[in-house]
Amino acid sequence: MDNTIIRFENVTKSYNDGTVVLKNINFELERGKFYTLLGPSGCGKTTILRIIAGFTDATTGDVFFNGKRINDVPANERHVNTVFQDYALFPHLNVFENVAFGLRIKKVKEVEVKERVQKALKFVNLAGYGNREISEMSGGQRQRVAIARAIVNDPDVILLDEPLSALDLKLRTEMQYELRELQQRLGKTFIFVTHDQEEALAMSDEIFVLSHGEIKQSGTPVDIYDEPINRFVADFIGESNIVDGIMIEDYKVKFAGKEFECVDGGMKPNEKIDVVIRPEDLEMTTPDKGKLVVTVDTQLFRGVHYELSTYDKDGNEWLVHSLKKAEVGEEIGLDFDPEAIHVMRLNETEEDFDKRLEAYGDEEHE
């Protein structure tokens, strides 16, 4: 059976004032998975959610739900519910009535309303809180009321627009676990919007990284972290060292004034590229054993590791995560594996990346 629940085909969105918000969005979302739309403010994440919910139209392109085109289906006939950033709870109604609100509009029978609201409240660990006023609930509890209000309608898809951003860090981390666990218990599709990369990596089955109305990369958190395919993603997700380089030929790259063996290919000879190495992939050693020789500029203790900011003789900065301590001003060597060198074509899209990989039959990435 086709497990796809939502499909976007060449979806664009622009406004009358000429603002282009979504350029050409294509994706397929499967039933029962946790998806995250991740990107900086203004990249179009919320617009995608609004198009799915039916609060705004795509300018061109098609949106499918369970295989049926839904561009013209009104919001209240779509099997989706949204949890908003500010929760949008009614302050004059108690917890029970907030959750019951949608059911009452649909004129569901009182016995059923009671049963469904209680079940939803139990699901979000708020059994027994029905009579509380919203003002008597903490931030995390209000969040859970908002989620209960979404799940009480038994939608196929739950849309969550930065739902954790109003919470303090500790509560946010707790809610990350809770939301993920809730999604797995419910077995529904969640589409979660955030600009927080740690949140995205921690919670998702699959992440779509967006910038300026385009998907820059999609994949599992591990794929996106370990194999960023362009500078934007490498920079946005986790910490990265990014330097200019030249791809001399397949599996041979030059940067910081030296040639190195790498595992990438499929580019033009002597093509200008971006080189990315993660700080945890750089190992501190003595200068004679290092592939690069750098000078330590600053050192911060981060609890698990030391974070060293270092410079090579060309002035490139290399951030290093090291379990060993160094001395500021000391010359050290940096060692790394060929696999740790990520070579990226300038501004390569996901589609072009896939085509290039296919063309040169790379085994490492397949």
Ligand SMILES: Nc1ncnc2c1ncn2[C@@H]1O[C@H](COP(=O)(O)OP(=O)(O)OP(=O)(O)O)[C@@H](O)[C@H]1O
């Ligand atoms: N009615 C409108 N007319 C013109 N431009 C609009 C309109 N609504 C939204 N935009 C623009 O669309 C772009 C994308 O907005 P969107 O809310 O989707 O971004 P976002 O990634 O969710 O950002 P944030 O994280 O700040 O909410 C923004 O540049 C915004 O200014």
